[in-house]
Amino acid sequence: MTTPxxxxxxxxxxxxxxxxxxxxxxxxxxxxxxxxxxxxVYALTRYAAIRDALMDxxxxxxxxxxxxxxxxxxxTGTSLASDPPVHTQLRxxxxxxxxxxxxxxxxxxxxxxxxxxxxxxxxxxxxxxxxALARAFPLEVVADLIGFTGHVRDNMLRWGQAxxxxxxxxxxxxxxxxxxxxxxxxxxxxxxxxxxxxxxVGRGIFDAEARGAIPPDTAGHIIHQYLGAGVDTTVAAIxxxxxxxxxxxxxxxxxxxxxxxxxxxxxxxxxxWPPVNAWGRRATRDVEIDGTVIPAGAQIAVLLGxxxxxxxxxxxxxxxxVERNPVDHLSFGYGPHGCAGQGxxxxxxxxxxxxxxxxxxxxxxxxxxxVPSNITRxxxxxxxxxxxxx
Amino acid sequence: MRIVVDRPRCEGHGLCxxxxxxxxxxxxxxxxxxxxxxxxxxxxxxANAAVRVCPVAALxxx
Ligand code: HEM
Ligand code: SF4
Numbered sequence: 093m094t095t096p097x098x099x100x101x102x103x104x105x106x107x108x109x110x111x112x113x114x115x116x117x118x119x120x121x122x123x124x125x126x127x128x129x130x131x132x133v134y135a136l137t138r139y140a141a142i143r144d145a146l147m148d149x150x151x152x153x154x155x156x157x158x159x160x161x162x163x164x165x166x167x168t169g170t171s172l173a174s175d176p177p178v179h180t181q182l183r184x185x186x187x188x189x190x191x192x193x194x195x196x197x198x199x200x201x202x203x204x205x206x207x208x209x210x211x212x213x214x215x216x217x218x219x220x221x222x223x224a225l226a227r228a229f230p231l232e233v234v235a236d237l238i239g240f241t242g243h244v245r246d247n248m249l250r251w252g253q254a255x256x257x258x259x260x261x262x263x264x265x266x267x268x269x270x271x272x273x274x275x276x277x278x279x280x281x282x283x284x285x286x287x288x289x290x291x292x293v294g295r296g297i298f299d300a301e302a303r304g305a306i307p308p309d310t311a312g313h314i315i316h317q318y319l320g321a322g323v324d325t326t327v328a329a330i331x332x333x334x335x336x337x338x339x340x341x342x343x344x345x346x347x348x349x350x351x352x353x354x355x356x357x358x359x360x361x362x363x364x365w366p367p368v369n370a371w372g373r374r375a376t377r378d379v380e381i382d383g384t385v386i387p388a389g390a391q392i393a394v395l396l397g398x399x400x401x402x403x404x405x406x407x408x409x410x411x412x413x414v415e416r417n418p419v420d421h422l423s424f425g426y427g428p429h430g431c432a433g434q435g436x437x438x439x440x441x442x443x444x445x446x447x448x449x450x451x452x453x454x455x456x457x458x459x460x461x462x463v464p465s466n467i468t469r470x471x472x473x474x475x476x477x478x479x480x481x482x
Numbered sequence: 483m484r485i486v487v488d489r490p491r492c493e494g495h496g497l498c499x500x501x502x503x504x505x506x507x508x509x510x511x512x513x514x515x516x517x518x519x520x521x522x523x524x525x526x527x528x529a530n531a532a533v534r535v536c537p538v539a540a541l542x543x544x
Contacts, residue, residue: 147539184490191493193512355500419497419535428491430537435495 096125096134096384103131103370103393104159104261106464112369113410116398124382131261133159133393134375134386139405139422141381142394145373147427149175154429156374156391159466160262162270166277170317176428183432185306186314189293192435199439202233206443214451214479221457221474225444226331233440234322238315239292244279251276252323253468259372260466273320280316322433328367328470329358329437330444335474336361336412337448338455343414347449348482354449356417358441363421364412367468369397371425396422397469454480483521483543485529487514491540498532498541505529 099122101115102108108115119126120137127134136142145152153175158164167173171182188194209229213219227249235245254272257265285298294315301311337344347353373392378385386392399422401409406418424431431437461473485505494512505528506516521529521543533541 180490187493191512192496193494196512419501424537426537427539430539432493434537435493 093380093383093385096127096386097123098127098129100130101128103128103133103135104263104466109369109464109466109469110462112397112469113401116395116401119395120398120402123384125384125386128393131159131393133372133391135370135393135395135398136381137395137398137402139399139402142396142399142422143420143426145392145394146422146425146429149179149428151376151379152373152392152394153376154179154373157372158259159372159391159393160258160260160266162262163258163266166258166273170313171432172317172321172429179428183428185300185310186317187432188300189297189314190318190433190436194293195435195439198237202439203443203446205229205232206440207447210444210447210451213476214481217479219476221334221476222327222331222471223473225334226327226471226474229330229444230323230326230440233436234318234326236289237292237436238294238318239288239290240294241287241289244287247275247279248319248323249327251279252319252327253465255320256324256368256468257466263466265464265466276319277316280312280319283312283315285311318433321431322436324468324470325367326433326437326440328468329362329441331471331474332365332367333358333361333441333445333448334455334476335457335460335471336364337445338457338474338476340412341454343412344449344452344454346414347445348453351446351449353414353417354442354445355438357414357445357449358438359418359421360412360414360416361441362423363400363406363418365469366397366400366421366423367470368423369469370395370467396425449482451482452479453482456480483526483529484519485516485521485532486542486544487516488540488542491538492536493538493540495537497535497537501535502528502532505532 124138124141156164171186254269257269258273260266288294297311297314300306347357371394375386375390377388403409424434456478458475460471463472492514496508499507505518509515
């Protein structure tokens, strides 16, 4: 057994967060585990080790999912940052309203909304896809789901972005985002049932608290997690749908000719460009992986985006191919903490892909604009110049 | 061999059903129902695929 290889790569440098895949390829070739000296983290780079680590909560604790101590401190007590057995209880209340069972009633409404929005945009012919679709749609869906009205609705995007940004290391982006993430936290600490629309899922969470079905004072925390984990990620994923289909018209044709490929197409979008590329854990003991040892206490960076491109697991991993249907991609995590909102994310994205592939034959786009960000990798602006209707 | 569901963990994502519709389905309430208790050789690959695809690792082979 040896110590893992080391690297001078800075995972959170602007050029790396903008396009991490060349760096991931380099690290993956160096080893399954690479010690990144600049970030003082041990990166997991290959598919099999990542999936095993996500399953092994006893060796890899979620008490350090963020790359700075302040954010980990702030997340204490949430499902995201807890280990079993506490996590198991928290997760149950969190997923009760998000499981596909709970969401079945929303499916028709979400599909209808996506279709109206996509029809309008195709009709218009040119639009800025991030504001008009990737942001507009999930914001509306999540706002209606939780029952937000008024100024909260207006703040959802800012708050959601900041909540992800502060998961990064203590750099300038994180420092600037803490006060904004704090606004979200403060609002969630005082929100009352009457602030949320009647009949909404958010209102239902408060009813559950009043009935004693969930512990006192948890409703606000649950809503906090829905907003923190569910907005920025979904916005990124839908923006990526538009960009990848614009860049690969042959793949859009495949989906239009065979709409049963819609779920497969979303899996491939998530595999190819995960909204979250790197996520934290803490080693609770010395852990041996492929002959090298991660020391107890080490901060881990789980490189979901590197695992998704591992040629040991996916053939021709740098190609975007909807027919490969990579159901086991790592972009929602896996195991006990596997994304609690994936049912909702799928509902939203499937509705958008279905409407887009049915209504648009080609999307002609201008250059995409990206802004460096710590955790969520998303497109900031994507001008659609012309839509050739189907 | 047989498939075992960790009930508290299963959230009804239904990806297992897509992978192995012959072996399991979600009922009208979205609860997972195993249609075959005992899995024979011929269905072993399907069963393994269902276990593998569950995003929250709620299935295992025993
Ligand atoms: C495409 C969109 C999404 C992506 C890529 C995504 C990604 C992830 C990932 C990677 C994790 C695992 C974290 C870990 O292992 O520590 C996670 C957990 C979580 N996600 Fe998502 N997510 C998405 C959408 C959503 C939505 C829409 C919601 C809620 C409305 C949501 C709520 C959660 C929650 C509450 C957790 C924590 C679960 C736990 O700790 O048990 N996510 N997500
Ligand atoms: S995929 Fe997993 S969570 Fe979903 S229904 Fe099957 S066993 Fe349950």
